[in-house]
Amino acid sequence: MPLIDIIAGARPNFMKIAPIIRGIEESQINKLSYRLIHTGQHYDNTMSGSFFEQLNIPEPHINLEVGSGTQAEQTGAIMFRYEKILLENPSDICIVVGDVTSTMACAITAQKMKIPVAHVEAGIRSKDWTMPEEINRMVTDSISNYFFTTSTTAGENLRNIGVPDDRIFFVGNTMIDTLLSNINRLKKPTYWSKFDLKAKNYLVLTLHRPSNVDERKQLTDQLFTIAENSHNLPIIFPVHPRTAKTLQSIKDLPHNIYLVPPQPYLQFIYLIQNSKAVITDSGGITEETTILKVPCMTLRDTTERPETVFLGTNELIGTDNKAIKPSLDKLFADNWKQGTTPEKWDGKSGLRIVCAIEDLFRES
Numbered sequence: 001m002p003l004i005d006i007i008a009g010a011r012p013n014f015m016k017i018a019p020i021i022r023g024i025e026e027s028q029i030n031k032l033s034y035r036l037i038h039t040g041q042h043y044d045n046t047m048s049g050s051f052f053e054q055l056n057i058p059e060p061h062i063n064l065e066v067g068s069g070t071q072a073e074q075t076g077a078i079m080f081r082y083e084k085i086l087l088e089n090p091s092d093i094c095i096v097v098g099d100v101t102s103t104m105a106c107a108i109t110a111q112k113m114k115i116p117v118a119h120v121e122a123g124i125r126s127k128d129w130t131m132p133e134e135i136n137r138m139v140t141d142s143i144s145n146y147f148f149t150t151s152t153t154a155g156e157n158l159r160n161i162g163v164p165d166d167r168i169f170f171v172g173n174t175m176i177d178t179l180l181s182n183i184n185r186l187k188k189p190t191y192w193s194k195f196d197l198k199a200k201n202y203l204v205l206t207l208h209r210p211s212n213v214d215e216r217k218q219l220t221d222q223l224f225t226i227a228e229n230s231h232n233l234p235i236i237f238p239v240h241p242r243t244a245k246t247l248q249s250i251k252d253l254p255h256n257i258y259l260v261p262p263q264p265y266l267q268f269i270y271l272i273q274n275s276k277a278v279i280t281d282s283g284g285i286t287e288e289t290t291i292l293k294v295p296c297m298t299l300r301d302t303t304e305r306p307e308t309v310f311l312g313t314n315e316l317i318g319t320d321n322k323a324i325k326p327s328l329d330k331l332f333a334d335n336w337k338q339g340t341t342p343e344k345w346d347g348k349s350g351l352r353i354v355c356a357i358e359d360l361f362r363e364s
């Protein structure tokens, strides 16, 4: 029976692996076995444990426990520890998802040990090399054998770097599988009544990119500009650990910004589904707001997910704070686009991936 390694390391990975694991477990033919490897890049309950619990992801078979560190420290530690595992017990294929440090580190390690690599969410590009994620995507795609894509643009990007057609599988978006399969299980956050929140009458803010949060002045200016142009609506701000470090040095935040810890998945999706709009620098959230048809403003200059702008509800506002006011004015004038659903974001992407992998092993 072929053994599949499934790698997960950081928060955005967990929603992407859940449907693949479910697909393998429900596989009719049941010829596949898997080993879930958590690198430990994210380790807090709020950044990791709660996702496993809420999304019914099984306990990892192995935890590499690398913890925090610089990009190079994390990459090196993951490679060293994953290599040991593979030396003792090699797998037949390594599935990596997304674009975090763990994705790239495990892809390199497996490929060097001649284990084929399958990249889920392959081919997306921001063309912004200052983002560590862009480097991770480029390296991972340059050494992967199989490419599972979320969009036709991602497929084109891969063809442009010479990936043959028969290695590219346009399967849709596993993060959206997770969204759709949990949409009836969402949970109202406990602070809902304490903050007197009302559906469609508050904003959600998330910021964690180094370019937005590492510098105190940039973060302060952003927060005040957003608060001043929000018609006094409550702004719920789940704070990523990286952002928390800078926030500690900012005194007297605007009164309508409510800080909350990183949210568990079911509470977070509840929060964005019921919000008037989301302001974010995340990539994944722009996909979720597209499906939920919630207006989304992205505080970045580029996106690797252009379909969320061309088809979805997302607009790239940029990192210049001057752009925030006109954008919020447009929202409050009820002038935001409705958006449509990207192709194959239909809840069946995990199954498509598992079927494709079964075919690969049948052929080999």
Ligand code: UD1
Binding pocket: 010, 011, 012, 041, 042, 043, 044, 045, 047, 048, 068, 069, 099, 100, 101, 102, 132, 133, 208, 240, 241, 242
């Ligand atoms: C990582 C991903 C990013 C993703 C984000 C989601 C990379 C390069 N970046 O960035 O793409 O959008 O996760 O959260 O892989 N920390 C904790 N507890 C944890 C994990 C981290 O307190 O469980 C703190 C540590 O101080 C750490 C910092 O957060 O130094 C940043 O964590 P790290 O994994 O380096 O990157 P993220 O900024 O979370």
